Amino acid sequence: MNTAAYPILELVGLRKHYGDQEVLKGIDLRVRPGELVCVIGPSGSGKSSMLRCCNRLEECSGGQIVVDGTDLAAPGVNLNQVRQKIGMVFQQFNLYPHLNVLGNVTLALRKVQGYSRAKAQEKALAALARVGLADKADAWPAALSGGQQQRVGIARAIALEPRIVLFDEPTSALDPELVGSVLQVMQELRESGMTMLVVTHEMAFARAVADRVVFMDGGVIVEQGPPDAIFGAPRELRTQAFLQRVCS
């Protein structure tokens, strides 16, 4: 099997509706190993819904979600097993406030993957070192800045050694001066070979770091391509209009 061409995440005809309203109208997307794909688009375009369908935090109404060869939408799939391969980073961080930083990162290592306390702590500290927060292992989430909390969120996701990490607007809840530290960690993660699917409003980040940019609007992928092509010479009118709005 040629692993380089084998997508880690593949969405085929993904559909979702809330009642009568269709928010995803057949999404086809492939993310290859080591690729960083940024998803941009106006709010309400369905990009967060799409991302949240990728680990079935939201149920889709139709289509396939294939992660590392497993179709998540198939009946009888062991969701808890597949989710270990799919890290997720949230807009609001969602750190566990009753656990310290180390407890946040070790919880799934111990209770899902079954590592001993010592081994889980070792792996957690390695993950925290990758986000530059090894010295905050004993701190409580509430004592950290937003940027630090989000980096702990990233450490919690990567500590499980996922095949792909989903980012749901990871910097949207941050003060402007804290955004840079999180984006830098994400860039380093990308350079270490992590596969990432990032829903973001950070156009400069998408342009500089992404391998591919996907523009969504109205529940469909309107256009996708290398960042220079999307930002430099968008083909579709909707893409042009959106970029004009956000980049002016």
Add this chain to the structure above:
Amino acid sequence: MDALLANFLNVAIYKEVAPYLLQGLWTTIWLSLLVIPLGAGLGLVLAILATKVNNRGIRWLVALYVDFFRAFPPLVLLIFIYFGAPFLGWELPKLGSIALGFMLNNSSYFAEVFRAGLGSVPRGQEEAARSTGLSAWKTLVYVTLPQATRNVLPDLLGNVIEVIKMTSLASVVALPELLKAARDAQSMFYNPSPVILAALLYLALLWPLVRLLSHLENRRFSNR
């Protein structure tokens, strides 16, 4: 004034009935230690059923249970179970019927407190936990429930205090807890001093808990 002292603060009588009342206090304590975990445990199960199980019928049944036992007077419930059970052919031991009555009553209150607690934990907590592969059950045990419990700790302790005071109702079914002991002593001496002594013992038992409750409430207030 002397009459008042002789009738309510009669130290000679205090000394004489103290061992008997202390035994009653002990019964109150272990009765509380029995019925509080039973009620809190059942209440927690009901709250989980009402909030985490996606089944309308179950939610409706839990709501009905909670409404009914919060509205039904606990004293009547206790008498009903204690004196009524034998007619229904149930051979409940005395302690069993008392424990059942208290459990039915206070579990409905505990269920409401736990339900509020579970509702206070943001949805993102569950999503974060599930995204790491934790099962629904482990998410509840390690993520949701610890936060829920912490958020309603003052309300839980308030319930505990209420239940301890409510155990005095067991006196009507002849369990020699603190109030029953005091009432027996009162009729033995034709003097209400033992009841005053019982009140002092209740205070000694509950005062630290009430202090702790105030402390927790102040902390909760200052955290928001």
